[in-house]
Amino acid sequence: MSISLNPYLMFAGNAREAIHFYEKALGGKVIGIMAFGDMPANPEYPIADNMKDRVMHGHLQIGESHLMFSDSFDEAPFQVTDAVQIAIHPTEETRAKEIFEALADGGQVILPIQKTDWSPMYGIVKDKFGLTFQVNVPGQQPG
Incomplete structure (x- = not known):
């Protein structure tokens, strides 16, 4: 059996900035960044305009390790x-x-x-x- 763990980091609208900061600081490679607005529209769950550019999922690889990122919704503070x-x-x-x-x-x-x-x-x-x-x-x- 194999298992791996990685941190999933939450941000208040600045996840994209954080991804690029850690990419440079840690010598990582961006695997992908998907914004909330990149998802197909769902009328039952509309995405507010202010959320469309926020990061839904970001993935940074540093050596054999991985950091993942997301921005929170305004109504879900942390x-x-x-x-x-x-x-x-x-x-x-x-x-x-x-x-x-x-x-x-x-x-x-x-x-x-x-x-x-x-x-x-x-x-x-x-x-x-x-x-x-x-x-x-x-x-x-x-x-």
Whole structure:
């Protein structure tokens, strides 16, 4: 049996901006972006004009991982929370610093990227969208 998990990120009308931000910051590839207005019209569920350009489903691949995105409807507000954080594990310290700095642009550094007991390079950053990332270069495992 095989299973995979990936974060599905919700935004308040700026999912398209977020997709391209993470594409650049994480070195990803946009697999697809579908807007609500791209769906066939259904008179039973009309799409408001202000929703037609919002992202219904976005897909970004970063290495072997996937991030998915959607914009919320105006009548379905949500709150960004730290209850879930995204951990990123680049194998190179230089790449970890680049990712950390890209995510920190317009955001807030929670813990500067630095050497720790478990990692040669670890830091926590909240990006400009309010999402929290832990950047962690895997350390040597006891053998």
